[in-house]
Amino acid sequence: MELLASVLTFTAINVVAVTGVFILTGLTGLFSLGQGAFMGIGAYVAGLMAVKYNFSFPLAAGGAVVVGLIAAVIVGLPTIRLRRDYISLVTFGFGEAIAALLNQSVNITGGAMGLSGIPKQTTLLLAVTSAVICLFLVWGFKCSRYGRQCLALRSDELAARSMGINVNQVKMVAFLLSAAITTYAGVLYGFYTTYVEPVMFGWTKSAEWIIMVFFGGINSLTGAVVASALLTGLPEILRAAAEWRIVAYCVIVLLILNFKPTGLFGEYEISLLSLLRRRGNRIREGEGS
Amino acid sequence: MTAQLIINGISLGAVYALIAVGFAIIFNILKFSNFAHGGFMTVTAYVGFLATRFWHTSLLWTLLIASLAGGMLGIIAELVAFRRIRNNKGPVIYYFVSSITLGMLLENLMTIFFSTNFYAYPNFFPVATVKVGRLLLGVPELIMFCISSLALIILAVLIYRTKLGTALRSVSYDVDTSGLMGINVLRIIQLAFFLAGFLGGISGVFLGISYTLYPQLGQLVVKGFIASVIGGLGSLPGAVIGAFLLGIIEILLIRLVGSGISPVFIFVIMLLFLLVRPRGIAGSHIQEKA
Numbered sequence: 001m002e003l004l005a006s007v008l009t010f011t012a013i014n015v016v017a018v019t020g021v022f023i024l025t026g027l028t029g030l031f032s033l034g035q036g037a038f039m040g041i042g043a044y045v046a047g048l049m050a051v052k053y054n055f056s057f058p059l060a061a062g063g064a065v066v067v068g069l070i071a072a073v074i075v076g077l078p079t080i081r082l083r084r085d086y087i088s089l090v091t092f093g094f095g096e097a098i099a100a101l102l103n104q105s106v107n108i109t110g111g112a113m114g115l116s117g118i119p120k121q122t123t124l125l126l127a128v129t130s131a132v133i134c135l136f137l138v139w140g141f142k143c144s145r146y147g148r149q150c151l152a153l154r155s156d157e158l159a160a161r162s163m164g165i166n167v168n169q170v171k172m173v174a175f176l177l178s179a180a181i182t183t184y185a186g187v188l189y190g191f192y193t194t195y196v197e198p199v200m201f202g203w204t205k206s207a208e209w210i211i212m213v214f215f216g217g218i219n220s221l222t223g224a225v226v227a228s229a230l231l232t233g234l235p236e237i238l239r240a241a242a243e244w245r246i247v248a249y250c251v252i253v254l255l256i257l258n259f260k261p262t263g264l265f266g267e268y269e270i271s272l273l274s275l276l277r278r279r280g281n282r283i284r285e286g287e288g289s
Numbered sequence: 290m291t292a293q294l295i296i297n298g299i300s301l302g303a304v305y306a307l308i309a310v311g312f313a314i315i316f317n318i319l320k321f322s323n324f325a326h327g328g329f330m331t332v333t334a335y336v337g338f339l340a341t342r343f344w345h346t347s348l349l350w351t352l353l354i355a356s357l358a359g360g361m362l363g364i365i366a367e368l369v370a371f372r373r374i375r376n377n378k379g380p381v382i383y384y385f386v387s388s389i390t391l392g393m394l395l396e397n398l399m400t401i402f403f404s405t406n407f408y409a410y411p412n413f414f415p416v417a418t419v420k421v422g423r424l425l426l427g428v429p430e431l432i433m434f435c436i437s438s439l440a441l442i443i444l445a446v447l448i449y450r451t452k453l454g455t456a457l458r459s460v461s462y463d464v465d466t467s468g469l470m471g472i473n474v475l476r477i478i479q480l481a482f483f484l485a486g487f488l489g490g491i492s493g494v495f496l497g498i499s500y501t502l503y504p505q506l507g508q509l510v511v512k513g514f515i516a517s518v519i520g521g522l523g524s525l526p527g528a529v530i531g532a533f534l535l536g537i538i539e540i541l542l543i544r545l546v547g548s549g550i551s552p553v554f555i556f557v558i559m560l561l562f563l564l565v566r567p568r569g570i571a572g573s574h575i576q577e578k579a
Contacts, residue, residue: 029382031389033324078564085322085522088385089514090559096511097556104549203508204396207389214386247401250394257387258373 005124011232012127013188018228019138020181021209026218028174029154033203034091035182037098040201041068042186047118057121061187068183072176080171095203102198114197122192211253216264223265294540300430302536303437304495308513309528311488316523317461318481321384327507328395329489333359334497341411348413356490363486364479400504408502433495521569
């Protein structure tokens with residue numbers, strides 16, 4: 001039971017993070033290899049606020065998200081107007097810089113020893129609620145004007161620009177929202193494990209999330225959620241395979257990229273409306289016969 | 290003192306230049322950032338290490354074995370991770386994800402086979418330093434500088450003076466048209482991956498010598514990335530200039546603020562640089578075609 005609860009909590013936290021990555025990678029087609037660093041910012045800032053200054057969870061979470069947003073603005077402003085690759089390369093460098101910062105400021109963060117003693121305040125309920133709220137938030141974003149503009153610029157930036165879409169602004173909004181959500185995932189993570197260390201937030205973390213988004217289907221939020229549940233939940237239960245887990249991830253993703261480039265779900269989304277409509281059709285067909 | 294630092298910086302920059310150029314070759318041809326390059330370096334560093342362990346090879350043989358292994362790895366990588374995407378005319382994003390995945394795969398395979406233990410290369414150099422006038426030169430650094438420069442010069446001759454190089458450049462300019470002109474595009478792409486892997490092999494061994502050997506060694510590829518961002522994505526001369534600049538800046542920073550915190554400063558410098566000159570030093574503007 002304990003194990004199940006912990007697996008579910010980690011899955012929920014991962015879902016939060018992956019929804020953040022989905023906005024950036026799935027919708028906008030940008031790759032941030034610094035998402036792990038945002039998670040680190042979330043965990044550390046909130047953790048420090050709680051450990052050193054006894055802030056309550058909501059205040060600490062809010063503070064962390066604000067810091068994450070500031071960092072995102074600093075990284076985003078110079079890079080967002082450049083070619084896509086710059087965003088991945090610069091965020092990669094950003095991740096390295098944050099790791100170095102966390103490792104070096106020993107008297108604040110504990111350096112490589114990590115930060116311990118964060119109060120355990122993330123419960124299963126809180127994690128799941130956060131995941132659901134984030135899902136709705138991202139769902140709304142996808143359906144909004146911004147979301148559709150993101151899709152447009154993902155398929156063809158030049159065409160999107162010539163249709164009058166303010167490409168830079170849309171990218172920035174997506175980047176900020178994504179950073180905020182990932183930072184929050186970091187807060188949840190820190191307050192669940194009560195202990196964080198810098199190595200947890202390297203670029204492999206970010207790459208893992210990108211892989212989850214791709215595994216599920218690049219344009220499908222449903223796919224992203226299913227993939228993060230599958231790829232987080234299963235290996236936790238099948239402990240023995242832990243070492244080979246990432247290898248298996250990678251092989252699966254290479255296979256998917258080669259043979260089914262649209263991912264597990266492609267563009268498919270589960271939506272209440274379509275479910276209802278299908279039921280409605282069935283009823284109508286019943287009336288007809 | 291300053292001259293000493295600059296010399297150290299240049300020899301560090303030479304290794305970074307190898308990384309950055311290997312990365313830029315692929316970028317030039319397929320227009321994506323090859324994140325698997327770090328994986329190439331890790332694998333070849335281990336291959337070189339195994340060669341020294343079992344055959345007691347000299348430095349040159351180690352380099353040769355590692356870089357040939359790197360070249361083969363590059364060709365295999367193209368076959369496994371990129372060929373189908375190219376045949377399907379998939380978007381650049383897929384190349385990108387594929388390369389990230391491949392990089393992670395290689396890194397984790399190394400972790401599984403060699404665990405996270407640290408290994409060290411044997412000492413190839415009987416004398417550690419030589420004194421030239423008032424400057425103290427490290428022999429390993431000096432040799433690395435010479436071999437890196439030699440590799441880069443040979444590469445430059447290959448690219449700018451041979452028929453194969455002309456083909457390479459024309460494919461990087463326009464894949465479809467050069468295919469119509471009778472260039473075997475697939476062979477040229479394989480050549481590019483071979484060259485990238487070859488350079489990755491040399492840099493892998495050098496990184497293994499300068500640091501110890503561990504599965505995340507390939508993450509030093511970030512230095513190559515930063516160098517090519519500073520130099521301008523896709524420009525080979527830019528990558529070299531960026532790498533030397535980065536090497537010098539890094540050595541100066543290590544002296545000024547310490548090695549632990551210097552990545553933060555390098556990152557800030559890179560951001561400021563992008564604000565001032567978004568295309569890098571020598572970068573031409575690559576417009577994504579509609």
